[in-house]
Amino acid sequence: MSIGPKQSIFAGFASVARALGHAHRLELLEHLAQGERSVETLAARTSLSIANTSQHLQQLRRAGLVASRRGGKFVLYRLTDDTVLVLLSTLRQVAERNLAEVDRVIRGYFDARDDMEPVSRKELVERLRDGLVTVLDVRPPDEFEMGHLPGAINIPIGDLKARFAEFDPRQEIVAYCRGAYCVMSFEAVAALRARGFKVRRLEEGFPEWKAAGLPLG
Amino acid sequence: MSIGPKQSIFAGFASVARALGHAHRLELLEHLAQGERSVETLAARTSLSIANTSQHLQQLRRAGLVASRRGGKFVLYRLTDDTVLVLLSTLRQVAERNLAEVDRVIRGYFDARDDMEPVSRKELVERLRDGLVTVLDVRPPDEFEMGHLPGAINIPIGDLKARFAEFDPRQEIVAYCRGAYCVMSFEAVAALRARGFKVRRLEEGFPEWKAAGLPLG
């Protein structure tokens, strides 16, 4: 006998949750949050095989989390819509708050590098208006090209130490990256502070700024 | 070699998502959203064996989604906090919007019984102030006892037809239940409309009303 409507609905919800139930797929979603990407590029960024990447993307697509289009030889994947970002953000908040292991990694790695309160999007919008802040995007250049905060300068983390002279020591720096736990913005803050700069991270990352409808560069 | 902090964080987030990845666990969470419950009661409400219910609850607890306490012989489970509700709500929105199978069940069953826009919490707060609406809670009495909307009358769905006389035909009725797809409120709306009453559903259910900090009965 078939199950009831309630069970069917819950089965559908569960299938979305299962699609999020692997670290590789969450990482793929974080990359797609920066913009549309091919399988090959995603595989390279995540160090997964192309076949494995493709399989994970199929699962994400079947769950309605990503969509794809053909662009010549390439199949380009993107997030289906902004509610996927909200879902990822809420998942993160529950895990941060309630999982001891997650809390341990946050304290042991992330907070050890930057335990200051990140700058809210609202606050940064005001600071940008006043023109009294340097905005630093530490993502790779191709992600910067796909979209960035207004007035942001793009210095990938690997180039940072070679480009310290570009910063005005009198201005505070706000650094941002792909998302709340993108290692690069934490490393950038640690490195800049070690050199005496006043620097904080932006809460979350570029995708959330964009989804909030805030101005882009 | 151990994985990096980013991978550890994603693994933690993924474990929360996996815990949501089964229809039985989502149903258990919906029941717990109404209030604290014992394993035995949850098993009875969901028609699962006690051992199976206990196993699913262990997974939910390990994922930080539920917590438990000993109350004499009984172990009482509850949702860890309100962000779990937000997570469930967002999961539902993504599934509603992006999964064809979920859309098919919604249209074929739920919308077939009530395709009117549900009443928002904000709107109901205003209508309650004016005193021009009847609020109907169709959950079982024990859930009603754990908490309900102000002024609500409790008529479980099985008793509804025997108690039509209790409704003032001049007043609109707003019916609510455990959540957005609780079958009982849809059936109640269909039955009352068939009898000529003016009736709509409340958006979502009691847990969301309570989490919004709105007054309780």
Added chain:
DNA sequence: GATATATTCAATTAATCTATTGAATGATGT
């Protein structure tokens, strides 16, 4: 049409998940 590139599919293996069953554990009552 042939070749190269990008991607997906199918088969296989290993790991993980789910439900069941019966034993073990904890609390209560006598």
Added chain:
DNA sequence: ACATCATTCAATAGATTAATTGAATATATC
């Protein structure tokens, strides 16, 4: 201390998921 009730644990079997490998498919170029 023993019996009863409620719950959890451990073992097992079957189902599902993940990664790999090689084949198949789709597109672009010549």
